[in-house]
Amino acid sequence: MGYWMSNSAFDEWLEHLWQEGEVFGPTRFENKGAFSDTTLYSYGLIHSRNDLVLDHKTYLSPKAAAFPIRETLFYFDGDSATTPEMSERPIYVFLRACDINGFDRLDNIFLHNGPHVDPYYANRRNRLRFLLIECTDHGFKNCFCVSMGTNITNKWHAVVRLADNGIVMQVNNDLAGEEDIINELTNGLTLFAQEIDEFMPVFVTKNLTQVSIPSTEKLNNSIFDHPVWNEYTQRCIGCGRCNTSCITCSCFTMQDIRYDERRGERRRRWASCHIKGYTDMAGGDGYRSKTGERMRFKTMHKINDYYKRFGTHMCVGCGRCDDVCPEYISFSKCINRLTDIIAEKEGK
Ligand code: SF4
Ligand code: SF4
Structure with a gap:
């Protein structure tokens, strides 16, 4: 089932998500660019449709949602140590196909690279909900995801697309093993959205930059x-x-x-x-x-x-x-x- 929301309904849905957890996505930081009077596009907190920027690539990736720039591993007091309490709140992330594949690469490092998983990464990773942003035309300048085979993913929980006067979304009913997350998203959407026909995400098929990887x-x-x-x-x-x-x-x-x-x-x-x-x-x-x-x-x-x-x-x-x-x-x-x-x- 697909869903349509007006921009104001989308804002209400985001408010609903914030009651459950946290919402990250591509956004703008005015006057924070490399040069004076320029805008930095990077990842930040999303509270409204106006915060969400879908027509720029971001400087930073969404990596910090599961692997923060800095994080406390434990507190020590003499010979004893305690670990910080771990949250169970979901983390909703708006992101593109290359970045969903990027999380797969991080999973290998933090979860599948030996007998022990990294518990800090694992906790955040289990809380991530991927809200896929589609890429259009050739993607952005310098993208070469098609050459790397990362232009496509089926690991999205929902896909979001701009529409006339609002947003359309589709949940991924085919994502095996993630039914609880899909139900959680569906239940939330039905409170704020109108049902529309199902649709599938569109992925970019050609970039302006291509690479040939040596064997x-x-x-x-x-x-x-x-x-x-x-x-x-x-x-x-x-x-x-x-x-x-x-x-x-x-x-x-x-x-x-x-x-x-x-x-x-x-x-x-x-x-x-x-x-x-x-x-x-x-x-x-x-x-x-x-x-x-x-x-x-x-x-x-x-x-x-x-x-x-x-x-x-x-x-x-x-x-x-x-x-x-x-x-x-x-x-x-x-x-x-x-x-x-x-x-x-x-x-x-
Ligand atoms: S290659 Fe990396 S480290 Fe070297 S100048 Fe460029 S951004 Fe900086
Ligand atoms: S193009 Fe490759 S190496 Fe460069 S930032 Fe993206 S994933 Fe990292």
């Missing part, structure tokens, strides 16, 4: 030692924007906050493999001092090492790293350059 067998030591990485040492300033904007970057570091001699808290916060100090070790050692070496590390992780472990590429082609790099370094061009280098070596 993992060919990304060997000759590529690892290739001089192409020196160029990135010249250009990359190690700011880490590409990592923080990425839906699939999952590294974090630890930070102890001491209140006094006995008491304090341990937090984790996002870390970036492009930033100086990322590899610092006890004893003062560290690796990858050149930024080109960091670019190589990130590239190999996104399109090589992760694939070997999980059978899918880590990068979902959202193109945010290209959007935000102050040095105009393009990750999609980097991937294509590696493919060209391999073809050249093979005399093709």
